[in-house]
Amino acid sequence: MLDVREVTKIFGRKAAVDRVSFRIDGPAFVGIIGRSGAGKSTLLRMMNGLTPATSGKILVEDRDILALRGTDARAWQSDCAMIFQQFNLVPRMDVVSNVLHGILNRRSTILTLFNLWSRADILRALAILDRLGIAEQAPKRAEALSGGQQQRVAIARALMQNPRIILADEPIASLDPMNAQIVMDTLKRINVEDGRMVIANLHTLDTARRYCDRVIGMRDGRVVFDGLPSQLTTGVARDIYGADASFNEAATSTAIPADHAADARYAATMLA
Ligand SMILES: Nc1ncnc2c1ncn2[C@@H]1O[C@H](COP(=O)(O)OP(=O)(O)OP(=O)(O)O)[C@@H](O)[C@H]1O
Ligand SMILES: [Mg+2]
Numbered sequence: 001m002l003d004v005r006e007v008t009k010i011f012g013r014k015a016a017v018d019r020v021s022f023r024i025d026g027p028a029f030v031g032i033i034g035r036s037g038a039g040k041s042t043l044l045r046m047m048n049g050l051t052p053a054t055s056g057k058i059l060v061e062d063r064d065i066l067a068l069r070g071t072d073a074r075a076w077q078s079d080c081a082m083i084f085q086q087f088n089l090v091p092r093m094d095v096v097s098n099v100l101h102g103i104l105n106r107r108s109t110i111l112t113l114f115n116l117w118s119r120a121d122i123l124r125a126l127a128i129l130d131r132l133g134i135a136e137q138a139p140k141r142a143e144a145l146s147g148g149q150q151q152r153v154a155i156a157r158a159l160m161q162n163p164r165i166i167l168a169d170e171p172i173a174s175l176d177p178m179n180a181q182i183v184m185d186t187l188k189r190i191n192v193e194d195g196r197m198v199i200a201n202l203h204t205l206d207t208a209r210r211y212c213d214r215v216i217g218m219r220d221g222r223v224v225f226d227g228l229p230s231q232l233t234t235g236v237a238r239d240i241y242g243a244d245a246s247f248n249e250a251a252t253s254t255a256i257p258a259d260h261a262a263d264a265r266y267a268a269t270m271l272a
Pocket of ligand 1 (some may be wrong): 043
């Protein structure tokens with residue numbers, strides 16, 4: 001269903017994603033792991049068309065989605081919704097309007113300018129919020145919600161697009177453990193109940209183990225592991241996250257965000 005072939009992204013002289021290939025058949029829940037700078041976000045952004053690839057192909061039903069332009073490219077973006085670490089909601093806008101923005105690129109600018117949504121669209125947005133357990137938040141401003149609730153609004157906005165694939169870039173990196181679990185459970189439900197493929201960049205090994213059918217490990221832009229969560233052994237973690245010395249460096253370096261340092265520490269404890 002999704003066939004990634006030799007996809008490469010070069011920034012300046014550096015290959016952020018270096019000839020990455022994998023194929024996903026059916027509605028799997030796939031986790032992508034790797035340390036900071038491994039190329040995880042760049043890979044997801046190329047899949048969604050947010051970043052143009054330097055070379056390679058991504059075939060979906062024999063169509064190379066990296067070659068799409070104009071309306072076809074926008075249609076593909078609707079088919080694969082993206083969820084971000086920082087939610088990317090409009091903070092001062094109410095929750096239901098944020099969800100309705102999932103179908104923005106199917107509407108005329110005039111209708112959007114005057115905030116004119118059809119009754120059917122509003123009911124669908126409310127039904128999605130209800131399904132995700134946050135219907136009572138619908139009239140509130142997005143900024144008034146907790147992080148976990150905001151991420152569920154972002155998932156609702158993605159579902160409004162009725163996508164075949166959900167791409168999630170570190171969806172729980174800004175959340176406390178309880179909200180992280182709620183958000184991951186929500187993504188899993190959508191995967192299992194709706195049969196939508198989910199590809200999530202994750203920053204902890206235990207989240208990948210717990211939720212994913214398959215894990216892809218990246219290092220320096222390359223795929224260094226592609227297998228089942230149960231195959232994520234200590235040796236494999238070492239391959240993905242680097243040798244012991246770099247754990248210390250990652251754990252103490254101020255250049256690496258706290259969550260990645262935590263991940264490196266986590267992996268280091270696995271190696272101990
Ligand atoms: N727009 C850009 N311009 C130049 N270099 C970039 C750009 N985006 C990413 N890079 C570089 O590409 C490499 C991969 O970055 P990417 O953000 O994909 O990594 P990541 O695995 O998502 O890391 P993190 O876990 O920190 O989010 C890094 O070396 C990064 O500095
Ligand atoms: Mg990233």
